[in-house]
Amino acid sequence: MLATLENSIRVRPISSELSILGNCDGSARVKQGNSSVLVGIWGPIEVKQSKEDPEKCVIETTVKAATGQGSPLDKMYEEALNQTCEQIVITSAHPRTCIQVIVQIESEDGAIVAVMKNALCLALMDAGIPMRSMFAGVSCVQQENGELLWDPTADEEEESTAKYTFVYENSKNNAIYVHCTGESTIEQYMLALQKSRQVAMEVFGFYRESFEKLLRKDVKFQMLLPPIIKGEIIDEPE
Amino acid sequence: MAETETKEIPDKPSIVVCGDTFNIPANKDLTVGPGLVFRNNAITCTKPGVIKSNDKSVWIDRNNRRYVPVLEERVVGIIIGRVMDEYRIDIGGAHVAMMSSIAFEGATQRNKPELKPGNVVFARVIAANKDVEPELACVNKKGKANGLQVLEGGHIIQCSLGLCRKLRQHKSPLTQPLLNHFKSFELCVGMNGRIWVRSDTNKHTVAISIYLKQCEHLSVSDAVMSLRHTVKALG
Numbered sequence: 001m002l003a004t005l006e007n008s009i010r011v012r013p014i015s016s017e018l019s020i021l022g023n024c025d026g027s028a029r030v031k032q033g034n035s036s037v038l039v040g041i042w043g044p045i046e047v048k049q050s051k052e053d054p055e056k057c058v059i060e061t062t063v064k065a066a067t068g069q070g071s072p073l074d075k076m077y078e079e080a081l082n083q084t085c086e087q088i089v090i091t092s093a094h095p096r097t098c099i100q101v102i103v104q105i106e107s108e109d110g111a112i113v114a115v116m117k118n119a120l121c122l123a124l125m126d127a128g129i130p131m132r133s134m135f136a137g138v139s140c141v142q143q144e145n146g147e148l149l150w151d152p153t154a155d156e157e158e159e160s161t162a163k164y165t166f167v168y169e170n171s172k173n174n175a176i177y178v179h180c181t182g183e184s185t186i187e188q189y190m191l192a193l194q195k196s197r198q199v200a201m202e203v204f205g206f207y208r209e210s211f212e213k214l215l216r217k218d219v220k221f222q223m224l225l226p227p228i229i230k231g232e233i234i235d236e237p238e
Numbered sequence: 239m240a241e242t243e244t245k246e247i248p249d250k251p252s253i254v255v256c257g258d259t260f261n262i263p264a265n266k267d268l269t270v271g272p273g274l275v276f277r278n279n280a281i282t283c284t285k286p287g288v289i290k291s292n293d294k295s296v297w298i299d300r301n302n303r304r305y306v307p308v309l310e311e312r313v314v315g316i317i318i319g320r321v322m323d324e325y326r327i328d329i330g331g332a333h334v335a336m337m338s339s340i341a342f343e344g345a346t347q348r349n350k351p352e353l354k355p356g357n358v359v360f361a362r363v364i365a366a367n368k369d370v371e372p373e374l375a376c377v378n379k380k381g382k383a384n385g386l387q388v389l390e391g392g393h394i395i396q397c398s399l400g401l402c403r404k405l406r407q408h409k410s411p412l413t414q415p416l417l418n419h420f421k422s423f424e425l426c427v428g429m430n431g432r433i434w435v436r437s438d439t440n441k442h443t444v445a446i447s448i449y450l451k452q453c454e455h456l457s458v459s460d461a462v463m464s465l466r467h468t469v470k471a472l473g
Binding site for chain 2: 026042044045046054090095096097098125128130131133169170171208215218
């Protein structure tokens, strides 16, 4: 993943685990460096009549912080994740139902919203919930010397003068969510927006790989798929 | 904003993810199946999985856990209540399904089975609109049961939808070992991820249930080996 990015963009190694929670319809854990988020999804399931929507499915998100009790920050994260879900999930396919999303932040070391978005996307795909496209979160900060830094650690975020989180979707490679804090110029913002798309494309490639590995491990599909002939054979079907 | 390029539907099964788009083939009429939508003059994937196509249709195969009712599918449902003339049945989907109390072969208002919460039925889905509760019936279109019935006794196990589809295949390699090992047993596989098992003795039922659950993750040969161990261990 690192090889195809420009030299100026450094991102931490990303790893994922899919279908790890036995009780959930879909689940995923994503780790970027020391930031780790676990998402569990149930859906489409029954919803209380007071909450149901006759035209689309309701998405209920709950974010739990790594330590301590809830805070307004968790509500902000819930709102951010809900926004992306509403845009991407084809909610009209399952009216009068609910999709329940539980996000557990396991450890926080910077770029947490981007990691949450990535884990959410993988979990939604794992659950088989109809989505218009995939989405990938990219986090970028502006350091004091004006340089942009991608996928920052918590220390780098502390020392930054501006923070951006972008979410791209892969049907037209457009940005669908932008969150900025701090002071920066329009030029810096546009540069961050444009370069973050590259990182998002890499994350989409990573999603594809993750699902390839998951599907190849499923004994029911092993006979179907041709073996991977690359430099490194990851899993060989019997 | 660059558009991702569209390509032709692959001949061999291959892995796709959400957002992948394909061109509509010019030379044949294809029915677009589960996991795909027809949008903007192209076919877009809405679920990740293995894309398969034959002459008539194209669809995405993926092993999910949550059932979404589809017309004419056979499901194993559990009665959870009764509202006037209809039973409320849990089929594992988002809504509770309804079944008329006379939707059985030869049933009339005076002569019909009286079911209680906890009874299990093998029914077919006669209405599966996404906006309303699904409806079931234990008769086919001509009024005959044809295998649809109330299931007495036995044991229900829950599994993924993909395993159910594999079990329902004709002469499925997963059920052949069971025929070799057990003299008599009954299996009822619902498309909703529920399998009902009944056999002569409880031990056999347990052995079959364990075997089916293991078929989820083990290859057939490994599952058969573990079946032999289980049968031996249970005595």
